[in-house]
Amino acid sequence: MFAERVLRATGRRRRGMDRAIYALCIVAGALALLPLVLVLAYLLIEGLKGWSLGFLVSPPGGITSKNSGALNAIIGTLEMTGIGLAIAVPIGMAVALYVVEFHEGRAALIVRAAVDLVAGIPSIVIGLFIYSLIVVRMGHYSGIAGSVALALIMLPIIARTSEEMFKIVPRRMREGTMALAMPRWRAIGWVYIPTVAAGIMTGIVLAVSRAVGETAPLLFTSLGSNFVVTDPTRPMSALPLYMFQNALNIGFPAARQRAWAAALTLVAIVLIFNILGRWLGRRTLASGTRT
Amino acid sequence: MTAETAPGRPESPAALVRHRGLSVGDPILKWTVRIFSWLALAAVGVMLIDTAGHSVKLLQHTSAWDFLSGTVWQPASTIYGALPFVYGTVVTSIIALIFAVPLSLGAALLVNEYLPAAVGAPVAYAIELLAAVPSVVYGFWGVVVVVPALRPVQEAIASSPLGAIPVFAGPVAGPSYFVAGVVLTIMILPILTSVARDSIRSTPRIQREGAMALGATHWETIRHVVLPFARGGILAGIILGLSRAIGETIAVLFVIGNQPQINASIFSPGYTLPSVIASEFAEANQPFHPEALIGLGVVLFIMSFVVNLAARAIVERFERRAGGADVR
Numbered sequence: 001m002f003a004e005r006v007l008r009a010t011g012r013r014r015r016g017m018d019r020a021i022y023a024l025c026i027v028a029g030a031l032a033l034l035p036l037v038l039v040l041a042y043l044l045i046e047g048l049k050g051w052s053l054g055f056l057v058s059p060p061g062g063i064t065s066k067n068s069g070a071l072n073a074i075i076g077t078l079e080m081t082g083i084g085l086a087i088a089v090p091i092g093m094a095v096a097l098y099v100v101e102f103h104e105g106r107a108a109l110i111v112r113a114a115v116d117l118v119a120g121i122p123s124i125v126i127g128l129f130i131y132s133l134i135v136v137r138m139g140h141y142s143g144i145a146g147s148v149a150l151a152l153i154m155l156p157i158i159a160r161t162s163e164e165m166f167k168i169v170p171r172r173m174r175e176g177t178m179a180l181a182m183p184r185w186r187a188i189g190w191v192y193i194p195t196v197a198a199g200i201m202t203g204i205v206l207a208v209s210r211a212v213g214e215t216a217p218l219l220f221t222s223l224g225s226n227f228v229v230t231d232p233t234r235p236m237s238a239l240p241l242y243m244f245q246n247a248l249n250i251g252f253p254a255a256r257q258r259a260w261a262a263a264l265t266l267v268a269i270v271l272i273f274n275i276l277g278r279w280l281g282r283r284t285l286a287s288g289t290r291t
Numbered sequence: 292m293t294a295e296t297a298p299g300r301p302e303s304p305a306a307l308v309r310h311r312g313l314s315v316g317d318p319i320l321k322w323t324v325r326i327f328s329w330l331a332l333a334a335v336g337v338m339l340i341d342t343a344g345h346s347v348k349l350l351q352h353t354s355a356w357d358f359l360s361g362t363v364w365q366p367a368s369t370i371y372g373a374l375p376f377v378y379g380t381v382v383t384s385i386i387a388l389i390f391a392v393p394l395s396l397g398a399a400l401l402v403n404e405y406l407p408a409a410v411g412a413p414v415a416y417a418i419e420l421l422a423a424v425p426s427v428v429y430g431f432w433g434v435v436v437v438v439p440a441l442r443p444v445q446e447a448i449a450s451s452p453l454g455a456i457p458v459f460a461g462p463v464a465g466p467s468y469f470v471a472g473v474v475l476t477i478m479i480l481p482i483l484t485s486v487a488r489d490s491i492r493s494t495p496r497i498q499r500e501g502a503m504a505l506g507a508t509h510w511e512t513i514r515h516v517v518l519p520f521a522r523g524g525i526l527a528g529i530i531l532g533l534s535r536a537i538g539e540t541i542a543v544l545f546v547i548g549n550q551p552q553i554n555a556s557i558f559s560p561g562y563t564l565p566s567v568i569a570s571e572f573a574e575a576n577q578p579f580h581p582e583a584l585i586g587l588g589v590v591l592f593i594m595s596f597v598v599n600l601a602a603r604a605i606v607e608r609f610e611r612r613a614g615g616a617d618v619r
Contacts, residue, residue, distance in 0.1 A: 015508060025398070
């Protein structure tokens with residue numbers, strides 16, 4: 001009798017504990033989601049107030065000007081991300097090929113370790129590095145320096161995903177190219193890369209989504225500019241920089257509104273790229289298991 | 292990881308079959324790949340050397356020990372001490388971990404263990420999207436929303452009996468280590484959650500079923516089977532999150548109050564290594580001010596390097612043991 005009562009009591013306690021933990025987990029999950037909801041809500045409510053197509057295509061005006069836009073930042077972001085990609089994609093894929101396809105032992109490991117090292121560097125320190133590497137040598141801030149800083153942010157992401165992708169090229173395919181006595185450059189360029197192209201694209205898209213949002217590495221490389229500049233040897237603005245500079249002038253209502261509008265634009269771009277990247281990634285995984 | 296990919300190697304049989312003369316493209320591709328890779332390596336090397344060279348100039352002015360242990364930072368009178376920033380970086384990161392670890396564990400358990408996949412997957416996806424929001428947006432949002440929202444919380448704690456403890460003492464200024472820690476929590480939650488999820492998911496089904504067959508409740512199964520199994524991965528995720536928190540720049544800059552001082556109270560304003568570099572570097576014109584800031588960058592680099600090494604060591608140990616989750 002007694003034993004049964006004890007068992008029932010401990011059973012109650014154990015079930016109670018189980019339920020309590022469940023409740024705690026729900027609270028944790030809700031708290032974790034709360035910031036996303038709040039950020040998006042503020043972005044939409046505040047951002048849409050000052051947002052218009054005009055904002056994207058008008059040149060910047062004075063700090064209190066109501067009609068000034070972010071054309072300088074849009075051009076800067078497009079141009080610096082573009083140049084950054086032109087540097088990071090070939091080098092990233094080369095590093096991946098070097099590690100996976102041309103096994104050169106220690107040399108490959110060192111290259112890969114260097115790329116991994118870069119992945120772990122805080123982005124502000126990347127800014128300092130590029131300052132030392134390029135800005136000091138050129139003698140002035142420039143869009144080029146900003147592009148290289150962004151390239152350095154993107155390089156490890158692209159190298160890593162490409163590496164993983166080359167590794168999952170099915171063995172049958174490799175054997176097929178050998179059986180056909182394909183030279184390696186044909187096998188890589190005409191068989192392997194097309195097979196895993198979507199996966200490599202995933203890496204590139206995620207890298208872009210990361211680079212587009214970075215402020216810290218641009219602060220003392222491309223510096224920012226209040227003029228619409230297309231010449232990358234001059235200081236350039238970018239959307240995060242533009243937003244940063246306006247956000248610092250939070251006391252001016254016009255600047256504040258521009259900061260929100262820039263934030264909305266920025267988050268929209270970043271999220272679109274991010275979601276696109278993940279979708280591509282999932283599709284690759286799915287098709288990877290089918291082949 | 293590279294060495295085990297042996298099965299797919301096209302090396303030897305291809306070499307037997309292939310006529311060297313027919314594949315002029317091969318050496319071209321090989322050298323392109325080599326040169327690009329070496330170029331990347333050289334760039335990283337030159338960068339490190341250049342930056343080290345810049346920061347070493349500071350030693351003409353301040354000894355390494357004085358710089359690292361100095362508690363005063365007054366560029367106007369060319370006094371450069373790094374300690375207030377190291378302190379701020381450490382304190383904000385610890386606050387962030389204190390909040391983020393239980394939250395991410397709870398969220399990961401909720402998504403993996405309790406919710407049906409059709410609900411859990413979108414929730415996990417939404418949490419991961421938090422990682423994509425740029426830090427400048429968090430910073431601005433932090434100023435507009437988090438600072439005013441947390442002011443009453445900070446005041447309440449500071450004026451309660453807890454306020455007698457120096458760590459929670461007033462006066463409350465608004466921006467503070469605490470607010471920065473909260474914003475950092477939000478920013479590192481996604482990485483912690485997704486890594487924890489991956490390792491929780493890799494718990495062998497048979498072990499779970501064993502525990503349940505013994506009559507364990509769901510929580511007991513988690514407590515005695517799932518968590519011990521996933522411990523390594525969860526720890527690695529925590530350290531990866533720590534490395535993010537240490538290096539976070541812009542968001543912290545907005546909400547920490549930017550005062551180069553060491554305060555016991557987490558409700559007082561401070562400064563961190565990355566945020567002081569970001570806000571002072573472009574306008575540094577005092578003698579040795581840029582060099583001192585680059586020196587802070589070197590300190591930051593070393594801190595995050597050590598943390599990353601620790602993360603890698605744990606991941607490798609964990610992967611060897613479990614062959615489990617991908618916790619890059």
